[in-house]
Amino acid sequence: MTASVILTQLLNGIQLGALLFLLSAGLTLVFGIMNFVNLMHGSLFMMGAYFAAAGYKVSGSFTVAAICAVGGGLVLGLLVERLVVSKMYRREHLDQVLVTFGLVLFFNEVARILWGPTSVHAGSPAAFDGTVNLLGVMYPSYRLLIIGVALVVGAGLYFMIHRTRIGMLVRAGATRPEIVSALGVNVVRLKRWLFAFGAMLAALGGLMAGPITSVQPGMGEPVLIMTLVVIVTGGIGSIRGAFYGAMIIGVVDTVGRAFLPLMLREVFERSVAQAAGPALASILIYLFMACVLAIRPQGLFPVRHG
Amino acid sequence: MAEQLSSRIRRHWLPIVLLGLLALLPVVAALLGQSYYVTFATRVLVLAIAAVGLNVALGYGGMVSFGHALYVGLGAYVVAAMSEAGIQSGLAHLGTALAAGGLLAVLLGLVCLRTSGIAFIMITLAFSQMFYYVIVSLKRYGGDDGMSLPARSTLLGASLDSPVAFYYLVFAVLALALLFVASMARSRFGWVVRGSKLNARRMAALGYPVLRYRLAAYVLSALICVVAGVLLANLTRFASPSYLQWSLSGELIVMVVLGGMGTVLGPVFGAIALLVLEELLANAHLPMPFGADAMVRSHFMGLIGIFIVLMAMGTRHGLAGLANRKAAS
Amino acid sequence: MTPLLAVENLVKRFRGIRASDGINFDLRHGEIHAVIGPNGAGKTTFINQLAGELAPDSGRILLDGRDITKEPVHRRAALGLGRSYQISAVFDELSVLDNVMLAAQAHQGHSFRFFNDAAKDEDVAAPSREAVRIVGLEDSMHRPVADLAHGAKRQLELAMVIATKPRFMLLDEPMAGTGPTESREIVALLRRLRGTAAIVLIEHDLEAVFALADRISVMVYGKVIATGSCDEIRSDPAVREAYIGDEEAVL
Numbered sequence: 001m002t003a004s005v006i007l008t009q010l011l012n013g014i015q016l017g018a019l020l021f022l023l024s025a026g027l028t029l030v031f032g033i034m035n036f037v038n039l040m041h042g043s044l045f046m047m048g049a050y051f052a053a054a055g056y057k058v059s060g061s062f063t064v065a066a067i068c069a070v071g072g073g074l075v076l077g078l079l080v081e082r083l084v085v086s087k088m089y090r091r092e093h094l095d096q097v098l099v100t101f102g103l104v105l106f107f108n109e110v111a112r113i114l115w116g117p118t119s120v121h122a123g124s125p126a127a128f129d130g131t132v133n134l135l136g137v138m139y140p141s142y143r144l145l146i147i148g149v150a151l152v153v154g155a156g157l158y159f160m161i162h163r164t165r166i167g168m169l170v171r172a173g174a175t176r177p178e179i180v181s182a183l184g185v186n187v188v189r190l191k192r193w194l195f196a197f198g199a200m201l202a203a204l205g206g207l208m209a210g211p212i213t214s215v216q217p218g219m220g221e222p223v224l225i226m227t228l229v230v231i232v233t234g235g236i237g238s239i240r241g242a243f244y245g246a247m248i249i250g251v252v253d254t255v256g257r258a259f260l261p262l263m264l265r266e267v268f269e270r271s272v273a274q275a276a277g278p279a280l281a282s283i284l285i286y287l288f289m290a291c292v293l294a295i296r297p298q299g300l301f302p303v304r305h306g
Numbered sequence: 307m308a309e310q311l312s313s314r315i316r317r318h319w320l321p322i323v324l325l326g327l328l329a330l331l332p333v334v335a336a337l338l339g340q341s342y343y344v345t346f347a348t349r350v351l352v353l354a355i356a357a358v359g360l361n362v363a364l365g366y367g368g369m370v371s372f373g374h375a376l377y378v379g380l381g382a383y384v385v386a387a388m389s390e391a392g393i394q395s396g397l398a399h400l401g402t403a404l405a406a407g408g409l410l411a412v413l414l415g416l417v418c419l420r421t422s423g424i425a426f427i428m429i430t431l432a433f434s435q436m437f438y439y440v441i442v443s444l445k446r447y448g449g450d451d452g453m454s455l456p457a458r459s460t461l462l463g464a465s466l467d468s469p470v471a472f473y474y475l476v477f478a479v480l481a482l483a484l485l486f487v488a489s490m491a492r493s494r495f496g497w498v499v500r501g502s503k504l505n506a507r508r509m510a511a512l513g514y515p516v517l518r519y520r521l522a523a524y525v526l527s528a529l530i531c532v533v534a535g536v537l538l539a540n541l542t543r544f545a546s547p548s549y550l551q552w553s554l555s556g557e558l559i560v561m562v563v564l565g566g567m568g569t570v571l572g573p574v575f576g577a578i579a580l581l582v583l584e585e586l587l588a589n590a591h592l593p594m595p596f597g598a599d600a601m602v603r604s605h606f607m608g609l610i611g612i613f614i615v616l617m618a619m620g621t622r623h624g625l626a627g628l629a630n631r632k633a634a635s
Numbered sequence: 636m637t638p639l640l641a642v643e644n645l646v647k648r649f650r651g652i653r654a655s656d657g658i659n660f661d662l663r664h665g666e667i668h669a670v671i672g673p674n675g676a677g678k679t680t681f682i683n684q685l686a687g688e689l690a691p692d693s694g695r696i697l698l699d700g701r702d703i704t705k706e707p708v709h710r711r712a713a714l715g716l717g718r719s720y721q722i723s724a725v726f727d728e729l730s731v732l733d734n735v736m737l738a739a740q741a742h743q744g745h746s747f748r749f750f751n752d753a754a755k756d757e758d759v760a761a762p763s764r765e766a767v768r769i770v771g772l773e774d775s776m777h778r779p780v781a782d783l784a785h786g787a788k789r790q791l792e793l794a795m796v797i798a799t800k801p802r803f804m805l806l807d808e809p810m811a812g813t814g815p816t817e818s819r820e821i822v823a824l825l826r827r828l829r830g831t832a833a834i835v836l837i838e839h840d841l842e843a844v845f846a847l848a849d850r851i852s853v854m855v856y857g858k859v860i861a862t863g864s865c866d867e868i869r870s871d872p873a874v875r876e877a878y879i880g881d882e883e884a885v886l
Contacts, residue, residue, distance in 0.1 A: 031424055035424070037424050037427060037428075084615060084619070087619060088618075088619065093370060093423060093424060093427060094364075094370045094559075094563070095618045095619075096618075097370060097372065097427060097556075097559065098556075098559060098560060098563060098614055098615075098617070098618035099614075099615050099618040099619060101556040101559070101560075101611075101614060102610075102611040102612065102613070102614030102615035102617075102618060103611065103615060104611070105553075105607050105608065105610060105611030105614065106608050106611030106612055106615070107611075108607070108608075108611075109605045109607050109608025109611065110608065112605065112608075113601070113605055113608070221552070225431065225432060225435045225552075228428040228431060228432050229432050231428070232425055232428055232429060232432070236424060236425060275444060275445070275446060278443040279439075279440045279443040279444055282436075282439040282440065282443050283436045283439060283440055286432060286433060286436035289429075289432065290417050290433075293417055293420060293421065293429065294417060294420075297420045297421050297425075486749075489749060489750050490749045490750075492752045492753060492754065493748050493749045493750060493751055493752070493753055494740060494746040494747075494748045494751070494753045494756070494759075495746055495747055495748055495749050496749075496753070497733075497736075497737060497740065497746070497753050498737075498740070498746045501726060501737050504726045504727075504728060504729075505724055505726060507688070507724065508720075508724040508725075508726075509737075509741075510707075510708040510709045510712075511686065511688075511708055511709075511712060511718050511724075512709075512712060512737065512738050512741045512795070512799065513709050513712030513713050513741035513742060513799065514709055514741050514746070515709045516709070519746070519747075522747065
């Protein structure tokens with residue numbers, strides 16, 4: 001367990017956190033501001049990865065793949081919102097759960113029909129194929145790119161929410177939706193574009209995740225579950241919560257999976273450690289979530305409601 | 307006396323007819339020479355029991371739990387693990403599964419019920435997935451592939467290998483579960499649970515410790531799902547991680563809503579409707595152009611997805627509501 | 636004689652504003668103690684703290700000398716508190732009798748009973764039917780509440796409180812939104828209840844207040860500026876100042 005191994009895993013954790021942030025930011029806004037339970041966010045992530053893979057296959061260029069993913073995600077988000085989601089805002093959470101669950105089943109099947117049940121290759125940008133020397137560790141530059149993209153998106157979101165008129169409307173919509181509508185803002189359109197924006201972020205996550213994971217039907221669900229854990233621990237509706245939550249969960253999960261089995265082997269006998277190690281590591285983030293909920297049910301960085 | 311009996315029968319005609327048809331099913335299947343129907347029907351009834359369980363928490367209690375597959379899977383894996391350890395008694399399987407499931411439900415319920423709304427839904431989903439990941443990572447219990455049972459549990463020493471005998475066992479359990487729910491719905495406990503669903507704040511102001519009753523309803527609902535899991539493992543002679551998957555939780559919710567929430571028979575109607583629909587689509591041999599029916603057969607879950615979307619966007623009262631309205635008019 | 640309910644220096648802050656600014660208040664056995672004051676005075680915040688739905692930042696609430704400041708809502712109900720809401724919090728989907736039975740059931744032992752038909756439980760049904768009769772809703776006993784007029788819902792609201800046979804009641808604007816006939820009926824009902832339980836009555840209808848109250852407290856900006864009998868309050872200059880305007884005629 002050398003310093004370089006620890007550093008590598010730490011960076012991997014931050015990279016996972018970066019991906020989780022891209023997904024959590026959009027989802028927490030949809031949950032918090034539009035009070036809409038969107039279980040198909042993972043499907044948007046999946047479709048983004050597929051759009052990117054298709055774009056890369058046709059052109060051999062990551063830039064084209066990115067445009068396909070982001071553009072496709074935006075269009076798909078608009079379509080889904082217009083056709084289904086917008087009709088469900090006033091319905092109970094149960095109905096929203098059912099609708100989005102149905103959409104998950106539908107999109108998984110669509111992916112199976114269009115691209116088959118096995119995983120599809122997603123190319124990465126040639127410029128980022130190598131490694132970078134970081135404090136003595138040779139770290140893949142593509143993973144650093146992922147972290148970079150998340151930081152840029154985070155900064156952009158912060159700027160947008162706290163410094164622009166749209167951001168003000170979004171913040172106002174979070175605490176006082178009636179006033180926003182009374183101010184003459186077209187709330188229907190605001191919600192549509194907010195949802196589509198969240199979809200775009202999810203698709204961006206799919207684009208970035210594609211090269212380092214398996215692009216296959218059903219890939220969205222495990223990611224969705226982790227995103228839900230991030231949002232619950234971070235605080236529903238809070239971008240800050242999404243950021244810190246994503247980083248914490250990403251690091252805890254990665255470092256835990258890497259080192260917990262090793263640490264258990266020091267204390268317990270080999271067979272027990274071998275059985276319990278991976279199992280315990282896989283549920284570390286859920287135990288963390290349970291602890292946070294036990295102490296602060298509203299999350300670590302909850303949004304204050306006036 | 308006779309008058310009382312005939313009016314009672316008229317009032318309860320629907321459950322009597324339904325249970326009667328289900329009781330006769332193996333006989334009809336034998337006459338038609340289609341014994342496969344018995345196995346399929348057993349599966350429908352087992353999942354109906356799980357839906358009846360979920361209905362206690364969701365339909366009556368208003369708790370939208372997206373994690374009830376956890377309890378079904380737990381029941382199944384307890385049977386498989388104990389079988390592997392050499393214990394074959396069905397009652398031992400059931401007792402252990404109920405104890406483990408009950409304890410887990412209390413612990414999880416205490417954590418989850420501190421939240422409400424969107425957070426509650428997500429947390430129940432997250433915890434049930436947590437157990438999915440735990441089971442999948444335990445190589446001893448088959449990991450991704452699941453584990454098979456050498457034989458079905460024995461009931462008081464007798465074997466349950468015969469499909470028809472097993473069907474009637476499941477049928478009896480379902481009937482018991484329905485009787486319990488019907489009794490509970492009219493009881494003091496049922497009223498408190500229903501009141502808490504309608505207005506928890508008022509119930510607290512009236513003096514009810516709402517959390518305690520909600521937790522009890524959640525645990526009861528989990529225990530019924532555990533029973534379904536025990537039966538499921540015996541039916542398929544297999545414990546699969548898919549029994550723990552959120553897609554099963556989702557399908558159970560669909561059954562409860564489709565059949566009519568907060569009604570005794572609703573979950574049974576919902577289970578029958580959804581599973582029969584899936585079976586029809588999966589085996590559809592229709593004269594469709596471009597071999598489209600082959601596509602329907604291999605991708606029927608996509609159509610089910612659309613069906614669920616349309617159902618959720620439309621009706622709220624489900625099938626049992628329709629039947630009641632017809633009976634009333 | 637110790638008061639039934641005593642409030643000492645209750646303070647509640649919301650983001651810098653003191654909604655309750657050191658409230659001192661007491662409720663004597665069997666009395667009707669009205670709380671009046673302009674809108675935004677903090678009356679509902681006060682009631683929510685008495686009921687236990689809101690935790691005060693400082694101060695104490697004593698029931699028969701016993702500190703109940705930290706007791707949760709349902710425990711206070713068990714100790715004899717009954718509360719009605721300004722906006723009727725009734726169960727629209729159920730019948731009038733079912734609503735009241737739910738209320739009465741809370742005080743008839745625990746409800747972890749799964750096998751008996753609650754509708755046939757006479758321990759619960761009898762006091763419920765009685766409460767429905769007292770408020771005058773006998774004709775609507777089995778009607779779904781959603782079909783009731785607003786005034787009838789306010790009566791049901793009171794029936795649910797009465798059915799629990801409380802020692803003291805917190806009534807939050809029982810006459811809110813009712814017309815003159817319905818108001819008179821509710822005043823008559825409250826007169827009939829006098830003596831069975833002590834009542835903290837929040838009301839804007841000053842005619843009703845002066846007809847019913849044994850004592851009146853006037854609350855302005857989270858503080859009680861005066862407490863006394865109807866005559867004392869009527870002639871208090873500080874109160875007149877706080878109530879400049881339409882209420883002058885009534886005072």
